[in-house]
């Protein structure tokens with residue numbers, strides 16, 4: 001689905017130069033639940049930004065299927081992000097004045113679904129993530145774990161080909177973290193949803209089908225843990 005070939009990402013200039021990625025090559029296959037792990041500063045978020053089309057490499061190639069991403073216009077990339085990908089970040093990024101349903105609806109409508117279809121889809125997906133009792137709640141009226149599940153519903157409402165998650169459990173306690181990971185595993189198994197998730201927690205590892213471990217911007221391990 002996504003191929004990176006010898007990707008480098010260099011931030012800054014002169015003495016302030018940081019080599020965040022140093023020649024990373026990998027392929028993400030359909031249906032995988034991939035964990036990107038490694039210590040702080042190893043390049044995990046930078047790698048997620050490359051595969052999720054949120055940033056461009058300094059050098060190297062990124063392909064989605066056979067499409068060379070670097071050949072796409074900004075508008076074409078935006079369309080990819082909006083219609084074909086879903087994103088979950090650690091800070092939920094919900095609109096505080098909008099209910100759970102409206103936060104999800106906003107994205108469904110941006111995709112071009114008509115009002116009625118978007119409403120039905122938004123409620124369905126909130127039920128799927130276990131929030132049937134919170135549909136009309138504002139973000140401020142929900143726990144962190146519930147808010148993150150709204151963000152996951154929002155990311156899933158467009159049936160994305162790939163769900164990208166950057167440390168989605170970083171602000172959650174262990175119970176809510178487990179709920180989010182269980183939910184990811186369920187949607188991966190049931191909906192065959194491809195998921196690429198950044199994590200620095202060792203206890204998350206058994207959830208992944210495949211682990212890509214980074215060190216100093218290089219892949220030092222890429223393996224499928226025994227189940």
Ligand SMILES: Nc1ncnc2c1ncn2[C@@H]1O[C@H](COP(=O)(O)OP(=O)(O)OP(=O)(O)O)[C@@H](O)[C@H]1O
Nearest residue numbers: 011012018020039040041042043044045046047200
């Ligand atoms: N916009 C930027 N400008 C300059 N340097 C950056 C920028 N973004 C990241 N870096 C640097 O690139 C390196 C990799 O950063 P990245 O955020 O990808 O690491 P990470 O593994 O996700 O770390 P963490 O677990 O702490 O979030 C780090 O040294 C970081 O300081």
